[in-house]
Amino acid sequence: MKYIAIGTRNEAKGMNTKYKALVPVLGMSLILTGVSASFVATSATAAPKIKVTYIPKNLGNPYFDAIVKGFNKSAKGLNMTVKVVAPAQAGATDQIPFIEAAIQQKVDAIAVSPNDASALCPTLKRAMKAGIIVLAVNGDVDVACRQASITPVDFSLLGKYLVDQTASVIDGKGDWAFLSATSTAPDQNGWLVAAGKYIEGGGQPGLKLVDTVYGDDAPEKSATEAQALLAKYPNLKAINAPTTVGIAAAAQVLSTSPLKGKVQVTGLGTPNQMRQYIKDGTVKSFSLWDPSVQGSLAANLIATMKAKNLKPKAGVKLSYKGVGPGSWTMGKNAGIIAGPPQEFNAKNIDDFNF
Amino acid sequence: MSALSKSPSRFKVPGYLIGPILILTLAMVYGSLGSEYFLQPASIIFNTGRYMEIGLLALALTFVIINGDIDLSVASTLAASAGVLAKLFAGGVPIFWCCVASVFTGFVLGLINGLIVIKFGLPSLVVTLATLALYRGLTQVLLGDDVVANYPESFAGFDQRLVIGGNPGLPAPLALFFVAAIIFYYILHKSNYGIKNIMSGSNPSASNFSGIGVDRVRLLAFALSGTVSGICAVMITSRLSSTISNVGLGLELLAITVVVLGGTDIFGGRGAISGTVVSLFAIMAVREALVIQDVNGQVQDSAVGLLLILTVLVPRIRSYYIDKRDRQKRFNEARAKA
Numbered sequence: 001m002k003y004i005a006i007g008t009r010n011e012a013k014g015m016n017t018k019y020k021a022l023v024p025v026l027g028m029s030l031i032l033t034g035v036s037a038s039f040v041a042t043s044a045t046a047a048p049k050i051k052v053t054y055i056p057k058n059l060g061n062p063y064f065d066a067i068v069k070g071f072n073k074s075a076k077g078l079n080m081t082v083k084v085v086a087p088a089q090a091g092a093t094d095q096i097p098f099i100e101a102a103i104q105q106k107v108d109a110i111a112v113s114p115n116d117a118s119a120l121c122p123t124l125k126r127a128m129k130a131g132i133i134v135l136a137v138n139g140d141v142d143v144a145c146r147q148a149s150i151t152p153v154d155f156s157l158l159g160k161y162l163v164d165q166t167a168s169v170i171d172g173k174g175d176w177a178f179l180s181a182t183s184t185a186p187d188q189n190g191w192l193v194a195a196g197k198y199i200e201g202g203g204q205p206g207l208k209l210v211d212t213v214y215g216d217d218a219p220e221k222s223a224t225e226a227q228a229l230l231a232k233y234p235n236l237k238a239i240n241a242p243t244t245v246g247i248a249a250a251a252q253v254l255s256t257s258p259l260k261g262k263v264q265v266t267g268l269g270t271p272n273q274m275r276q277y278i279k280d281g282t283v284k285s286f287s288l289w290d291p292s293v294q295g296s297l298a299a300n301l302i303a304t305m306k307a308k309n310l311k312p313k314a315g316v317k318l319s320y321k322g323v324g325p326g327s328w329t330m331g332k333n334a335g336i337i338a339g340p341p342q343e344f345n346a347k348n349i350d351d352f353n354f
Numbered sequence: 355m356s357a358l359s360k361s362p363s364r365f366k367v368p369g370y371l372i373g374p375i376l377i378l379t380l381a382m383v384y385g386s387l388g389s390e391y392f393l394q395p396a397s398i399i400f401n402t403g404r405y406m407e408i409g410l411l412a413l414a415l416t417f418v419i420i421n422g423d424i425d426l427s428v429a430s431t432l433a434a435s436a437g438v439l440a441k442l443f444a445g446g447v448p449i450f451w452c453c454v455a456s457v458f459t460g461f462v463l464g465l466i467n468g469l470i471v472i473k474f475g476l477p478s479l480v481v482t483l484a485t486l487a488l489y490r491g492l493t494q495v496l497l498g499d500d501v502v503a504n505y506p507e508s509f510a511g512f513d514q515r516l517v518i519g520g521n522p523g524l525p526a527p528l529a530l531f532f533v534a535a536i537i538f539y540y541i542l543h544k545s546n547y548g549i550k551n552i553m554s555g556s557n558p559s560a561s562n563f564s565g566i567g568v569d570r571v572r573l574l575a576f577a578l579s580g581t582v583s584g585i586c587a588v589m590i591t592s593r594l595s596s597t598i599s600n601v602g603l604g605l606e607l608l609a610i611t612v613v614v615l616g617g618t619d620i621f622g623g624r625g626a627i628s629g630t631v632v633s634l635f636a637i638m639a640v641r642e643a644l645v646i647q648d649v650n651g652q653v654q655d656s657a658v659g660l661l662l663i664l665t666v667l668v669p670r671i672r673s674y675y676i677d678k679r680d681r682q683k684r685f686n687e688a689r690a691k692a
Binding site: 058059083085086087088089091092093094096097098100101103104105106116117118119121122126142 | 389391392394396397400401404501503510511514593594595596598600601603604641642645646648649650651652654655
């Protein structure tokens with residue numbers, strides 16, 4: 001019907017007849033696409049797409065954007081659609097409406113980066129009761145409210161890691177200091193204690209930890225503390241800041257100081273914050289985890305759970321090629337650690353954007 | 355005059371309801387066109403729970419706002435009440451008495467608000483802005499960074515219980531809200547207190563001279579608002595089956611939005627329970643219609659803000675033009691006579 005109409009219009013306009021030859025071809029291809037489309041449709045009903053909703057803490061956060069990227073990358077090969085929705089604020093209960101909507105939409109899986117370990121629990125339990133796979137990503141909720149959790153890195157190993165990291169940037173010798181977050185920050189304090197134990201036990205004997213100061217995760221205060229360290233310890237060789245705010249502040253102080261290159265800054269930071277200091281030579285290397293690994297791992301795990309009816313529990317082994325370290329073993333309460341910290345240096349920093 | 359001349363038997367939708375009803379209808383249409391999952395009975399039943407807390411707060415706030423006052427501290431009062439509940443429960447007090455203590459805490463904090471406003475003659479906006487921070491701060495002192503959880507099964511999950519019927523049935527929060535709405539309707543529109551409430555809001559000094567104890571009326575409204583916050587603290591604790599110090603953060607703004615959208619005059623003297631009820635369901639429909647279509651939080655907030663401005667603005671503009679037209683008409687008539 002359609003090509004006849006087109007043909008008559010062309011004639012009416014007195015167009016060149018050579019286009020007319022195209023009309024049946026177009027018609028044929030239309031029919032063919034129709035046939036192939038219906039074919040695709042039937043095959044889609046045979047193996048429906050896995051519907052996943054991922055709920056980050058909030059939107060516009062590059063860290064979670066990286067997780068989303070990992071999700072999408074892996075979803076392509078897994079016959080999976082990933083929807084990302086998030087509240088405006090990272091309040092304890094702000095994610096609840098989005099979980100409820102996902103239950104309503106009968107999704108196959110909900111992955112959530114929880115703002116609160118307990119408040120989401122009743123809603124997540126409802127989701128599990130409805131047969132939905134529930135994963136906690138980049139944080140955990142109470143174990144009864146999810147099937148498995150993915151955390152970025154093994155925090156119990158970070159203390160040792162920070163000391164070894166410092167040793168690697170100053171060839172294992174010299175005075176160094178910690179520039180931490182607040183004196184009450186639970187994560188950092190745990191790492192500092194573990195680092196102290198490692199040193200006491202004879203780890204990295206060439207290093208001498210001379211001081212630990214707190215920048216309160218405020219850029220101004222962190223910069224002041226870094227300057228004070230430089231003035232107070234003339235033999236200082238390195239500052240290790242295991243906080244994204246502290247490391248950026250210390251690097252910024254050193255980048256404009258005559259001590260640039262003589263005192264090393266390392267620790268935990270994000271590539272986007274630290275890129276300029278790597279490029280200008282202030283910083284040799286620093287670390288963090290690659291958040292996108294958690295997204296990829298979550299997507300793959302959901303697909304496995306769906307396809308093979310896998311029940312996550314301690315000791316279950318997973319192996320996904322091309323994702324982070326490639327293989328994992330579930331820990332206590334089906335907790336999965338995504339991988340070792342990722343080191344960033346002049347060679348690889350441009351591969352990361354978060 | 356024109357209202358009297360019309361037949362009294364004819365049912366007429368009051369002006370303040372037109373906006374919310376319109377929003378409700380549009381949101382329902384938008385939601386059901388946009389998603390096949392919008393009008394599922396299960397979701398309508400089980401997702402209403404968290405709106406009913408806002409609804410109850412809004413019912414009590416209707417009284418406060420009609421008085422020409424405001425209570426910004428409702429969410430903080432709720433948090434403090436929930437904090438007391440949690441602390442007592444953690445200390446081994448039976449859950450029933452924890453709930454009683456929560457409601458009582460709400461009542462006392464509301465009374466404190468009212469007493470400061472009335473005894474010192476301070477604007478309620480300032481006083482409750484202060485107690486918003488104060489009560490929240492006290493909650494943080496009380497609970498610290500702790501999470502109180504492990505409430506008994508018999509107490510948790512109030513929002514998932516059905517009072518009438520099986521599946522589908524009437525969920526408990528919705529039932530509670532309807533009962534509260536009927537009670538508040540009778541208090542505001544049929545009782546002496548309600549009439550005094552509206553009178554003292556529309557003209558405090560005239561009411562005072564006519565023997566209405568304006569101060570007592572206002573004090574009662576604050577105490578009511580506090581008590582309802584205490585009740586909502588019980589509901590929210592049961593729904594989340596856990597308590598943290600930032601529970602209910604920002605609920606006061608939602609509750610005030612509901613009241614104002616429902617046609618209650620923010621300057622006092624005018625308002626109706628029916629408006630608050632319909633506007634609660636309108637906002638609920640808008641939010642649910644947006645969230646089911648995967649609209650993000652920021653956009654939802656903006657949408658509700660925009661609706662509020664429109665519903666308050668459109669009647670103002672309309673009455674401005676009606677006034678202008680009437681004045682023109684009277685002017686023309688007067689000129690014709692002359």
